[in-house]
Amino acid sequence: MSHDHDHDNDHHHDKWPDGFWEQPRRLGEGLEGHGATDDFNEGRAPGLLFPNRKAEGGFSGIQTFAKLPVALTPEDLVAAKVDVAVLGVPWDSTATGRSGTNHGPLAIRSCDYKGGYGRPHFSLDTHVDAFDELVMADYGDAPISVGNTARTFEDIRKFIGTVVTSGAIPIILGGDHAITWPAATAVADHYGYGKVGIVHFDAHADTGNDMPGSLASHGTPMRHLINSGAVPGKNFVQVGLRGYWPEQETLDWMDDQRMRTHFMAEIIRDGFDKVLERAVDEALDQADHLYISLDIDVCDPAYAPGTGTPEPGGITSNDILRAVRRLAAEVGIVAMDVVEVSPPYDDRGEITALLANRAIREAMTGIAMHRQGVTEPDFLHPYAIGLDADGNRRNQVFRRA
Numbered sequence: 180m181s182h183d184h185d186h187d188n189d190h191h192h193d194k195w196p197d198g199f200w201e202q203p204r205r206l207g208e209g210l211e212g213h214g215a216t217d218d219f220n221e222g223r224a225p226g227l228l229f230p231n232r233k234a235e236g237g238f239s240g241i242q243t244f245a246k247l248p249v250a251l252t253p254e255d256l257v258a259a260k261v262d263v264a265v266l267g268v269p270w271d272s273t274a275t276g277r278s279g280t281n282h283g284p285l286a287i288r289s290c291d292y293k294g295g296y297g298r299p300h301f302s303l304d305t306h307v308d309a310f311d312e313l314v315m316a317d318y319g320d321a322p323i324s325v326g327n328t329a330r331t332f333e334d335i336r337k338f339i340g341t342v343v344t345s346g347a348i349p350i351i352l353g354g355d356h357a358i359t360w361p362a363a364t365a366v367a368d369h370y371g372y373g374k375v376g377i378v379h380f381d382a383h384a385d386t387g388n389d390m391p392g393s394l395a396s397h398g399t400p401m402r403h404l405i406n407s408g409a410v411p412g413k414n415f416v417q418v419g420l421r422g423y424w425p426e427q428e429t430l431d432w433m434d435d436q437r438m439r440t441h442f443m444a445e446i447i448r449d450g451f452d453k454v455l456e457r458a459v460d461e462a463l464d465q466a467d468h469l470y471i472s473l474d475i476d477v478c479d480p481a482y483a484p485g486t487g488t489p490e491p492g493g494i495t496s497n498d499i500l501r502a503v504r505r506l507a508a509e510v511g512i513v514a515m516d517v518v519e520v521s522p523p524y525d526d527r528g529e530i531t532a533l534l535a536n537r538a539i540r541e542a543m544t545g546i547a548m549h550r551q552g553v554t555e556p557d558f559l560h561p562y563a564i565g566l567d568a569d570g571n572r573r574n575q576v577f578r579r580a
């Protein structure tokens with residue numbers, strides 16, 4: 180037994196934290212033993228690391244998210260005053276359908292051809308440049324112990340805890356949806372139980388009591404967040420549910436918790452924009468701090484085939500991109516996760532990973548808009564909708580005499 184191995188056992192565990200089996204079940208406390216360390220570069224001054232040369236294109240060099248500089252420790256985040264930290268949680272041991280979401284974070288980073296950091300990068304819809312407005316970094320990936328859910332979920336909670344306590348907004352690349360339990364718990368630990376609301380885009384409710392025989396599952400995170408008190412049911416807005424799950428008993432439980440659930444049927448009947456307006460209003464009406472949880476399977480498998488439990492009949496790429504930007508701009512967000520991207524089931528064009536990548540960019544644009552005070556409903560830059568600075572139509576037809 181090596182010294183390292185013994186040392187490892189000192190501060191990790193392969194069981195749930197003390198008191199977990201009492202009701203309500205709660206994850207542990209404190210950030211001691213978090214894995215956000217820089218073991219190769221001990222002693223360096225904290226701050227951002229730049230692993231790429233400035234001239235390198237988005238498809239080349241070392242693929243951090245959008246070629247962002249790297250932060251590895253909470254001290255780095257604080258020293259650089261990082262506003263947004265992108266991080267991965269490469270975990271798929273609590274998925275019930277197709278596996279492969281442990282490859283999600285890498286695919287969401289590497290599918291990119293665009294880059295972003297270090298060059299003009301404003302959004303054509305809004306003319307807001309998140310890369311100019313915000314200090315952003317790639318924080319690497321949370322420590323994962325394959326097959327050890329209890330230990331991994333505590334490690335995820337602590338790892339994300341280091342981001343929120345630094346003052347940065349974590350943008351989390353999943354990973355199966357079970358990771359939202361430790362991730363949103365970390366956010367609630369920081370901002371206060373009952374102070375965080377979640378807008379949850381998903382084909383599925385994820386409010387199961389257990390997924391037979393196991394508490395931790397990608398079908399149960401929302402139930403755990405509600406039962407623990409971290410995110411009360413009334414602070415949930417769900418959008419896009421469809422298909423054949425859950426059963427009536429669980430729907431009744433969700434109603435008892437006063438969750439605000441928008442099924443796909445409502446979207447088809449009233450239109451996505453109408454339902455999005457309701458969701459934005461509900462998000463503004465709920466808790467002080469908003470967390471977006473985006474299960475990529477809320478989109479139709481035509482737009483997002485690379486996922487564990489696809490459900491035909493969903494929303495479009497355009498719908499989700501606009502929705503994320505609107506929430507981040509108009510309501511403001513403190514955290515976001517994008518989960519259930521499973522690269523082995525993606526198509527060769529990596530359209531699911533690319534959609535996740537772009538949803539994150541829209542969140543970044545929305546965060547920058549919110550920071551700049553651009554919070555009017557569904558803001559679009561006049562130029563983007565064919566108008567000039569005076570509001571006149573820019574594109575004219577000049578007929579020959």
Ligand SMILES: [Mn+2]
Pocket residue numbers: 356381382383474476477488519
């Ligand atoms: Mn789902």
